[in-house]
Amino acid sequence: NSVMAARMTDAHRRFLQVLMSNGITEGSEARKLHQHCCETDKVYYAHDKLDDFISTINSHLQPLFMQIRKGLSEDDGRAHYAVVNLVETEVTKMASDYTELELELFRKTMDLIILSENGFASSTDILNLADQLKTKKMKKKEAEQVLKVFVEDKWLSEKNGEYTLHTRCIIEMEQYILSNYQDVARKCHICHSLTIQSQVCESCGIAMHLPCVRKYFRGQTEPRCPKCNEFWSCDTP
Ligand SMILES: [Zn+2]
Ligand SMILES: [Zn+2]
Structure with a gap:
């Protein structure tokens, strides 16, 4: 883009601050916030200009190696926004908020989720890991509590006792996951971003x-794989 970066106003700064403190913001919330910030700081507002508004912020974040990134929820495909630090690894991202023991449990959980067929790890499998941690053994009760915090902090999400990565985690850690799980992490054939809960062509x-x-x-009554044109064997959701 050859257009000179637009000026960063108080509205942009306000929007960024709220996004950062939210961790993750759903698309319709982001649109409301866009309007609210522009009105509060009396800055030009057009409802269809959220993408431009965000690229202005991003052009100013670039020297800081940060970026507002958009990602889709793996459940319903709705857009979400998160502020991503491009130089931090998973460890530095979370290190200030959790103990080494908690981080080890998180990494083990992430392994289970990414190595699984369907993108979920059962709480039983995770809790069984708790007393095999290298840092120190963790009691099951304690591990359950830590998992709960990871869900509250939007690193994991839980459905009927099964855990998967939260949309926030996928947006923020996409690069980390793609480089650390090179052989197993998959990119979606349609949207080309990382996919954790996915259907795979047989x-x-x-x-x-x-x-x-x-x-x-x-x-389509007879769905066929967009790449090899074989019948799509999974039940389409
Ligand atoms: Zn996709
Ligand atoms: Zn195929």
Whole structure:
């Protein structure tokens, strides 16, 4: 983009601050916040200019190696925004908030989730790891409590006793996951971003997010793989 970076106003700064303190912000919330910030600071507002508003902030964040990034929820495909630090690793991102023991449990949980078929790890499997941690053994009760905090802090999300990575975690740690789980981490064939809960083609092995599957196969009675053209063997969600 050759256009000179637009000026960063108080509205931009306010928007950024709220996004950072939220951790993750759902798309409709971000749109409301955009309006609120522009009105509060009496700055030009147009409802369809959120992307421009964000790219202005991003151009000013660039020297700090930070970026507001948009990602889709793996459940419903809705857009979410998070502020990503591009030079931090997973360890430095979370290190200030958790103990070494808690981080070890998180990494083990992440391994289970990413190595699983469906992108979920059961609480039983996670709790079984708790007394095998290198840092120090963790009691199951204690591990349960730590998992709860990871859910509250939006690093994990939980459904019926199964854990997966929260959208916030996927947006913030996409690069980390892609480089640390090179052989197993999958990118969605449709939207090209990291996918944790995905359907995989039995013939050629491409993966697709569930919302991307839903969108792509909408109205098709005999869904075929977009890459190899074989019948799509998974039940489309
Ligand atoms: Zn996708
Ligand atoms: Zn295929």
